[in-house]
Structures are given as structure tokens and as C-alpha cells.
Amino acid sequence: MYEVKATHLTNRRGLACEIYPEVFVVEGGAVLSTYAGPANGRCPCDPLPPDVDAVFEIDDAQLERAVHWATSIYRPRKKWRLSTAGAVPTGAGAPRGRDADRRAPRSPTCPRVAAAALAEGAPPDPAAGHMQRENRKPHDGPDCGASYHAPMVVTGAPSDDLAPRWSGHAEVARWALGHGYDDRPYPFTRDGLTQFKADFPLGRCGLYLFECTNHDIYIGIAKDVAQRLPYHLKKHPDVRTFRFLPHPGDERERRTVERRLVRDAQRAGLIVRNREHASGHAGPSTLDALITQDEQTAWLRDPIGVNAGDRSALVALDPSQLAAHDGDFRRLREHPRYDTIVEALGVYAARCIPFPRRTEASFWTVSCFPGSNRRRIFCVSMAALETFYIAVSDTSDTITAVLFVDKRHLPAGRWGRALLAARGVMFDDEYTHKSGGAFEQCLIVDDIRSLRSVLKSRKVRRAAAAFNLDLMRKRQSAYKPSHCRQLAAAALEAAGR
Known part of the structure; x- marks a missing residue:
């Protein structure tokens, strides 16, 4: 996840950040562009008032879509050139007036300029440009002001120092699909929950399955899965994705299905973190204080x-x-x-x-x-x-x-x-x-x-x-x-x- 400073509002009054000239990432997962879709050359966002200071998070997938738009869909009518500081456009093609404030690129550590760097010098294939997150800390850029952007290092070739991206285990996905769970895993993030709520505005009663970093799983039930899931973070901080299985029956029926699914998952060889219906117990135990x-x-x-x-x-x-x-x-x-x-x-x-x-x-x-x-x-x-x-x-x-x-x-x-x-x-x-x-x-x-x-x-x-x-x-x-x-x-x- 990357934290970015809001620079604009969408016409639905949602927060947006102009991550590259005419390309906007929107809180909740969307990516907009002046030169794509129904915008038809008109800016889909309005600048935030200067006294508003807001930030929001974007994920890797959203950033990659923005990079893709910046390198393929976006076609600037006049070529811009970034200065060595990456902050000030120069030359006759530089925007002026109100547009100059809206279109001015931010500091080199901002994701917006990272996307610009890729658009200027990296191949369109996102796999050819690699972005590495570092520890978040306040950054004062020339135009950004104090913000908590995630600094990124942009390179033009693969690096052995960069950790591979996490992905769910194929056996977990195969088992989940075979037992009726939705074929789409949602990231266990604020954006993922927002998207889940948008996909299921009503009827979020049922069973859920979340997968952790080491591919352990947990199966649970809830009347509203979106409200229940965040409570698991304290005990399972390494959770990565979740899936949903609607079940509008009464709680006793859901409890019976939960018990059956937990046992089926264990028999299939998956590691299940449930306590109530699972055999065994993973992780620390109160018994350890009495018997090592x-x-x-x-x-x-x-x-x-x-x-x-x-x-x-x-x-x-x-x-x-x-x-x-x-x-x-x-x-x-x-x-x-x-x-x-x-x-x-x-x-x-x-x-x-x-x-x-x-x-x-x-x-x-x-x-x-x-x-x-x-x-x-x-x-x-x-x-x-x-x-x-x-x-x-x-x-x-x-x-x-x-x-x-x-x-x-x-x-x-x-x-x-x-x-x-x-x-x-x-x-x-x-x-x-x-x-x-x-x-x-x-x-x-x-x-x-x-x-x-x-x-x-x-x-x-x-x-x-x-x-x-x-x-x-x-x-x-x-x-x-x-x-x-x-x-x-x-x-x-x-x-x-």
C-alpha cells in the first residue's frame, strides 16, 4: 500500500490524486484520465481548495493501472520535459494559469513522478519497471508540501533485492472454488473492503475465508462479513486476501456449514487456524507458559x-x-x-x-x-x-x-x-x-x-x-x-x- 496526498475531488466528491499529468488515482480503487473513456478530453476532477490537506491509500494494482494509462492511453498534445529535480515543467509547452497549478508534477519521491519516470524512459510493460517500497516517513517535496508518501525507487531492470510479490496458493483457490466461494479474492485492505461493499451493497450475510501470508486459512460466519473481518486483524495481522460465500439462512445453518467446511479443508491438507471446529491449534498457546x-x-x-x-x-x-x-x-x-x-x-x-x-x-x-x-x-x-x-x-x-x-x-x-x-x-x-x-x-x-x-x-x-x-x-x-x-x-x- 502507498499513501498519497489528495490533490483533487471527483465529480462525485471522492478524493483523487493526480499521479501523472491528466491521470488520477481515486480513493476506493478507480483510475481516471482526461484522455480516456467518457472524459473525452475534459478533466474528470476539480482541484482541492488550498486549505484542504487529506491523504488516502492506493495499492499496487491501482498504481500499475495508472502507469499503464500514463504509458499507453495518455497522449499529451505537447511534450513536457521534467527538470533534473523532477518538479518544474519548462519550455513553451508548460501549462499556464489554473492548469499550471493543477498539472504541475510533484517531487521525485511521489508515485506521480514515479509514473512519469516510467512514461518517459521505461517500456510500457509494467514488469520492466520495478518499484520498491521503503519505510514511510514524512517528506517535504518542492510542490507536495509535508506528506506521507511512500518513497519508491524506480529502476529500469529487475533487481535481486526486490521481494517477490505475494500471491495466493493455488490449492487454497482450488478448494475455495470447489466449495462455492466467490472466484474473486479481495485484498484484505481498506480498498479491498470498500470494493467488497460496492460489489455486495446488500446481502453480506454468509461465510468468509481469509488466506494469510503463509497460506494458512481461517473460515468464519457473519451477518455482515464486511463488519466482522476487521476484528480478525489483531489475532491474524498477516492476513492477505478474503473470499465470500453468501448464505442467507439462520445462524444455526451457517454454523453447520462452517463446521463442515473447516473439517473438509483439513482433510484436503490445508492448514486451518480455526479453534472451534478444527483439529489442532496453530500458533502460541496458554499451555506454553506451563509446559514449554x-x-x-x-x-x-x-x-x-x-x-x-x-x-x-x-x-x-x-x-x-x-x-x-x-x-x-x-x-x-x-x-x-x-x-x-x-x-x-x-x-x-x-x-x-x-x-x-x-x-x-x-x-x-x-x-x-x-x-x-x-x-x-x-x-x-x-x-x-x-x-x-x-x-x-x-x-x-x-x-x-x-x-x-x-x-x-x-x-x-x-x-x-x-x-x-x-x-x-x-x-x-x-x-x-x-x-x-x-x-x-x-x-x-x-x-x-x-x-x-x-x-x-x-x-x-x-x-x-x-x-x-x-x-x-x-x-x-x-x-x-x-x-x-x-x-x-x-x-x-x-x-x-
């Missing part, structure tokens, strides 16, 4: 070994919370299979929860006899999801264990499932969470007595560990008030024996 990223990587390689070496003390909890769950824990202690139940939670914590002593009560919680389901004995939660629970059967004395894992790490194919079935594992492909991500898989273990055998499978442990770490990196547990410290401490003690 190096520790997380080491843990994922060897969960059992790393957990065995962690002897962190459990965090202190409010006495009121301890008292609130004491009755449920006393009830559990009276269960005939109490030892087996506590052992099951201890085995799961030791093999599948990152640093269970350090993260207990913050990034993972366990509820004892949760009131939301009368059949459940306990339920482990991370972020906003349940990851492991056990429940009694209404028809037998078995206690079923249910785990949610990342299917990408499970054995593949029919034989892989058959081997897990021999350990007492069933795959439930229908039981998933709305926020579980694209790769969530539900595993049902016929009885908790088989859980230790199931978790001897390296692939199952890896699938559960990866799923849990991804959730912890998203946020802390949403169920802290339901956490039963007594049950967690008993399970961790059993795992350490």
Missing part, C-alpha cells in the same frame, strides 16, 4: 516415560470446591469396583494426559458422578470436550470405557480394526462432538478391565495423546467447577505405584 513447547514435543514422543518423571505438586484448590465434591467421592469409594475404576483413570492419565500432575485442575478436569448423565461414573474433560469417561450398563454389570482420539494415528484398514476388536475395542463413527475437529474418532472399550490392554497399543496411545495435547493447546478446561480433586489425586497416586 520442547517439553510438549518430548512428551508426545514418550508419554509414559515423561509422565513417570514428573513429580510436580498438585495446585492448591479452594476448600469450598473440595467440600462440594467430597460427597460424590465418598459415594464412589463405596462402589464394589472402586479400585478398578481408580486404576482405569490412573492408567489413562499416565499414558494419555500431558504432564497430568502439572496440568490437573487447569487443563484437564474429572467430574465424579456427573449430573448430566446418570449412567456415568466419571468423565475427563479438556477444553470444552469430554475425552474419556466410564459408564455402567443398564443390562449388565459391565462398566464401559469411551475414549475420543485422533484417527490419523490409529491402525489403518480392515485388519487394523480387527486387531483392536480382539482387544475389546469398537469404532463408533457416528459419535463425535461438534467441536471435535476433522479427525475425531470415538473408541468404545467393552469393559474397563480391558483398558490396560487397549492402551498397550502404541497406536492407540499415540492417537489419544495427540488428541489431548491438541485440545490443551486450544484452552484450559471449561469444567473446572466440576473437578473432583479427591478422585484425581487417588488416580495419580495409583498410577505412581
Whole structure:
């Protein structure tokens, strides 16, 4: 983006800058010329009053169109010659009077003179003239006055020092078009949003997709996409372009479509920055303050070994919370299979929860006899999801264990499932969470007595560990008030024996 000083007003009272004699760039993306289109030789703009000081931004594409007009469409009736300072036209052909003030070129660092330099000496092909942006700083030109124009270096040949222009990834574009998004990506700039509003003056309700510098994407919904998009800049300052998919239905329908698109994008191999519906979490995490990223990587390689070496003390909890769950824990202690139940939670914590002593009560919680389901004995939660629970059967004395894992790490194919079935594992492909991500898989273990055998499978442990770490990196547990410290401490003690 380049910031230019407004010199004129269009007949619609929009700001314009005469970037080259008779060629104007207009706030919002347009380019006008006295010698093109309906202007038919008449100036399409009026000079600004001398007491008005205004600036606006133009982008690379708008500047290139202005250069193209200056080098091909514009045909000056009298040849001008720029002085060595690039500021004062001389000779008999110089304009006089009111036109002299309007047509006078600006300083050499102004985009207007850059375009003039290209028109005078560079080939018409914009690729042959290269413009490099430098740090913006105030510039006092001979005629511009104090302004914040972006200084540019104009050369006649390619330079290795110039950074290549960013462009969107072909796979992102292919996926977006295949899922109904508009075929035109808008630049994530003020001009891009202005153009989007002009293209969609009404009906901006729907889904959007934006692409970042490293080609990560984010998919969202909004009643007015133009109003919603700027709020993403604080968390995603590297966003470059966005696309729009109209969807006038109610919010529940849009949320369902959003969830499906996020998961489809991940399955297609795209990197998705969404938290709610995506698997995994890109970027910094609050977990990093408790467990460094190096520790997380080491843990994922060897969960059992790393957990065995962690002897962190459990965090202190409010006495009121301890008292609130004491009755449920006393009830559990009276269960005939109490030892087996506590052992099951201890085995799961030791093999599948990152640093269970350090993260207990913050990034993972366990509820004892949760009131939301009368059949459940306990339920482990991370972020906003349940990851492991056990429940009694209404028809037998078995206690079923249910785990949610990342299917990408499970054995593949029919034989892989058959081997897990021999350990007492069933795959439930229908039981998933709305926020579980694209790769969530539900595993049902016929009885908790088989859980230790199931978790001897390296692939199952890896699938559960990866799923849990991804959730912890998203946020802390949403169920802290339901956490039963007594049950967690008993399970961790059993795992350490």
C-alpha cells in the first residue's frame, strides 16, 4: 500500500490524486484520465481548495493501472520535459494559469513522478519497471508540501533485492472454488473492503475465508462479513486476501456449514487456524507458559516415560470446591469396583494426559458422578470436550470405557480394526462432538478391565495423546467447577505405584 496526498475531488466528491499529468488515482480503487473513456478530453476532477490537506491509500494494482494509462492511453498534445529535480515543467509547452497549478508534477519521491519516470524512459510493460517500497516517513517535496508518501525507487531492470510479490496458493483457490466461494479474492485492505461493499451493497450475510501470508486459512460466519473481518486483524495481522460465500439462512445453518467446511479443508491438507471446529491449534498457546513447547514435543514422543518423571505438586484448590465434591467421592469409594475404576483413570492419565500432575485442575478436569448423565461414573474433560469417561450398563454389570482420539494415528484398514476388536475395542463413527475437529474418532472399550490392554497399543496411545495435547493447546478446561480433586489425586497416586 502507498499513501498519497489528495490533490483533487471527483465529480462525485471522492478524493483523487493526480499521479501523472491528466491521470488520477481515486480513493476506493478507480483510475481516471482526461484522455480516456467518457472524459473525452475534459478533466474528470476539480482541484482541492488550498486549505484542504487529506491523504488516502492506493495499492499496487491501482498504481500499475495508472502507469499503464500514463504509458499507453495518455497522449499529451505537447511534450513536457521534467527538470533534473523532477518538479518544474519548462519550455513553451508548460501549462499556464489554473492548469499550471493543477498539472504541475510533484517531487521525485511521489508515485506521480514515479509514473512519469516510467512514461518517459521505461517500456510500457509494467514488469520492466520495478518499484520498491521503503519505510514511510514524512517528506517535504518542492510542490507536495509535508506528506506521507511512500518513497519508491524506480529502476529500469529487475533487481535481486526486490521481494517477490505475494500471491495466493493455488490449492487454497482450488478448494475455495470447489466449495462455492466467490472466484474473486479481495485484498484484505481498506480498498479491498470498500470494493467488497460496492460489489455486495446488500446481502453480506454468509461465510468468509481469509488466506494469510503463509497460506494458512481461517473460515468464519457473519451477518455482515464486511463488519466482522476487521476484528480478525489483531489475532491474524498477516492476513492477505478474503473470499465470500453468501448464505442467507439462520445462524444455526451457517454454523453447520462452517463446521463442515473447516473439517473438509483439513482433510484436503490445508492448514486451518480455526479453534472451534478444527483439529489442532496453530500458533502460541496458554499451555506454553506451563509446559514449554520442547517439553510438549518430548512428551508426545514418550508419554509414559515423561509422565513417570514428573513429580510436580498438585495446585492448591479452594476448600469450598473440595467440600462440594467430597460427597460424590465418598459415594464412589463405596462402589464394589472402586479400585478398578481408580486404576482405569490412573492408567489413562499416565499414558494419555500431558504432564497430568502439572496440568490437573487447569487443563484437564474429572467430574465424579456427573449430573448430566446418570449412567456415568466419571468423565475427563479438556477444553470444552469430554475425552474419556466410564459408564455402567443398564443390562449388565459391565462398566464401559469411551475414549475420543485422533484417527490419523490409529491402525489403518480392515485388519487394523480387527486387531483392536480382539482387544475389546469398537469404532463408533457416528459419535463425535461438534467441536471435535476433522479427525475425531470415538473408541468404545467393552469393559474397563480391558483398558490396560487397549492402551498397550502404541497406536492407540499415540492417537489419544495427540488428541489431548491438541485440545490443551486450544484452552484450559471449561469444567473446572466440576473437578473432583479427591478422585484425581487417588488416580495419580495409583498410577505412581
